[in-house]
Amino acid sequence: RLCALGKGQLTPGRGLTQGPQNPKKQGIFHIHEVRDKLREIVGASTNWRDHVKAMEERKLLHSFLAKSQDELPPRRMKDSYIEVLLPLGSEPELREKYLTVQNTVRFGRILEDLDSLGVLTCYMHNKIHSAKMSPLSIVTALVDKIDMCKKSLSPEQDIKFSGHVSWVGKTSMEVKMQMFQLHGDEFCPVLDATFVMVARDSENKGPAFVNPLILESPEEEELFRQGECTLIFLPPNAVWMENSKLKSLEICHPQERNIFNRIFGGFLMRKAYELGWATACSFGGSRPFVVAVDDIMFQKPVEVGSLLFLSSQVCFTQNNYIQVRVHSEVASLQEKEHTTTNVFHFTFMSEKEVPLVFPKTYGESMLYLDGQRHFNSMSGPATVRKDYLWNP
Template sequence: MLGTLRLEEPPILKEATLDEAGWCLPFSYEVGEHRRGGRGLLIKYKARNLTLSKPQIATDSYLELIFPFSSNSTLREQYQRFTSNHMRFGLLLEDLDTLAGDIAARHAGVSERVLLTASIDRISWIQDRHVAGEVTLANNLRMAGQVVWAGRSSMEVMIELSHQAPGADPNQWNFIGLAFFVLVARTPDRTAAAEVPLLVPETSREMELFEQGKVHMQQRQQRRDAHWARRPPTGEEVALVHDLIRQHHLHRIGNYHYHHHHHHPQQHGETVPMSRTVLQNCCLMHSQDRNVFDVIFGGHLLRLAYEHAFSTAALHAGEYCDPLSMDDVAFLMPGCVVRVHVRATKVEPGAPEQSVVTNVFSFAFRCPSGPVRRVVPDTMVEAMEYLMGRRQNANDEASQAVLAAQAVARL
């Protein structure tokens, strides 16, 4: 992840005035006004030709959003987790999602098309102080991004995260993270795909990022094909589940009291049924959570899913856990991992007995104090979900970094 290509900051950026904030950030400004009011953020953008029907230069969509945490105590308190100095990571995910929409809007516009977040390809959050310094709310935070690839009706937006210590050179930012969002364009009635302007890379770096976007598209298809609904378990995976359930059954017959285990920390080596870790919640959507298209914005659902997964992991581990990854989203930190799957469902008005799955989120966390209890599937569907989590873990850079750190620690 550290070797990933970086953006080239345009040589001349303009600082947006308060009057310009609305059209410069159509998603972030709308959501911010509805939910948190003015936050004192600094906005920088590249002045550009407003003709959106022609091919667009890559840097024309460039945007910067700066959070002055070091000097704005009110802003710092908004992003602070209660009774701790840790950041409310769910709010940061909201901001990343809305900024990705703002960047896509600068490339494609919003007057003739509806822009929707299709997927979050990857986010890397580096919290290794030896690499990037300690990430805290005492430092300013910058999100900077642009469209790096565009197809017929979809775009890949790359956002870099950097921080800056108080009193440091205002032009010196330390890279700490990376995000890739995929947005799609639909017709105003949302019945068909809408075309987006072509993207014209000008520099060799922009060409590399464009080619990287093509690779990401192929990788997304490969991950979809690897889902358990399409790809059956291998013989090795079937044997793994069989052995796991057999060991759990033998342990239960011996000294394991099945009915007493529900969200309580136990000694390492014990197992608990997956169904016993379930935490459910029902959330009402409100007008304050809508975006410029008058629908609930994806970042809000992302925050709800993350905070729900955070609570589930904490109850299972018996302590607060640190975020490690979300599906393809990686937060590089050493430690032990517990992976949590969260599903959000939509209930249709007038038919409360019917529900439709609208989003599936997959998160991973590390338990600071060490290993946690293993979970054991009870049903075939749970077994497939267990194997899917195992496959994700094998392809997750953050999880593999954790395993490597554990192996070194045991030497």
């Protein structure tokens, strides 16, 4: 179906074929029902005081988790297809929640609704008819893409969302969603979104298997192929950032104290440098030498007797250079809470070209960009003779 969005502009709908254009003639969710349905599926309460009890009850759902994906029945794309109505026009009392000061629709609210819709869609795909609650904890892993077909939305016309699972892995799912707004008697497309969700166990402590997907038409095969293309594949001569970590633990003995009876700052820098050097050595496969140290800030003094936890990670590489970030945190014997004391940034050069590092998560992406910034702040390329190499 094509719907005119502007003068001379036609945009085809994507995803599964849409149902009737009048939402009142079919059973679809109201936007308020989405959150209620999610609470029902996971057994969550609207009262915070009941949270602990609800989490204890979810532990009992472990027995419903599949040991392998082969145990789960396959599902079709249309099994997870749902539609949700956001009646901004027909329910003016709802409109206030979605209005900006410029009398337009708040896009942040739309993002919230898309996220809830994506989670509910995945629960529909993995529905267990013999259980009232789902043993899965489904969370958003990635917002792959959101394409707007229209610059602004009218706050006085109803909006309809639709979504379905379009790709399935072992423990992850891709959800295709569309948003339409009423123009006259027609719902016209205004937004396309692709989210990637992951399934965790009932306590959200580990991955869980999801139902496989059956493809019933060439259109569904194409959607599935597009889903595979959104996956992050590691290119040749590259390493995931999560596989470049080293950790160490130091007991802060009195012999390392300074004249003020705190742990000597030089001791902290030495230990951080040695761990960073070992990380670069292990990653690059040769003995590296340091070419730059950047931005060491002492955020908190370290008391004698504390436990010092150091974690090191390669966060950026280029040619022979290895950018290493070392995070230092301390825990006293009386308190179990860890507190950050320092973050160290070291730039090493290896004797040979090193692999690229690739982030997987949002947090790793932020570390990658920060590492790149510290690397670019280096004054210039290093040229150091081998007989002048610095070792720990």
